[in-house]
Amino acid sequence: MQIRKARSTDAEAIAPIMLTAMEEIIYYFIGEQDQQKATAFLTYHIAEPGNQYSYEHIIVAEEDGNIIGQICLYPGNKLEQLRAPILSYLRTHFKREPNSGNETQAGEVYIDTLAVSIAAQGKGMGKILLLYAIDLFVHRQKEALGLLVDKENPKARKLYLDIGFKPVKEVSIFGKQLVHLQYS
Secondary structure (H helix, E strand, O other): OEEEEOOHHHHHHHHHHHHHHHHHHHHHHHOOOOHHHHHHHHHHHHHOOOOOOOHHHEEEEEEOOEEEEEEEEEEHHHHHHHHHHHHHHHHHHHOOOOOOOOOOOOOOEEEEEEEEOHHHOOOOHHHHHHHHHHHHHHHHOOOOEEEEEEOOOHHHHHHHHHHOOEEEEEEEEOOEEEEEEEEO
């Protein structure tokens, strides 16, 4: 297995994996529950620079030439700048103006998505990507990592807490109750 920075040419492989982590959010963004349109939306943005889902912010796990996991993270202070192309695209292509709230802020590198392909689930791949990000951003670059976890997902919350993330606050975004966790 290899962990590496994503490339724009990885977009088609990353999009369906990323979608598993944020299907409800993307459906909310595009205004319909259409998996094909949601995957196309992500594929487009992953391949493009300068947005929050861009390959520029993704680290992938690859095995036998296949991408099996991804973690997408970016500086929290750049959220508005990185979200602007997403909102512009939604206005132009879907006539949508979603109210998304701010899931991060200055002072942290925000983990937007962490997802593993269905075939690779249950093998610790998500934890490997998470530990890689902790080593890179917290230990080497002295940054704090932040993420949101659904209060209704105790398994994920336990994983993050066991690794060393600490609760910072509770937030409500997209009608969900979430806990903001940080690792520093």
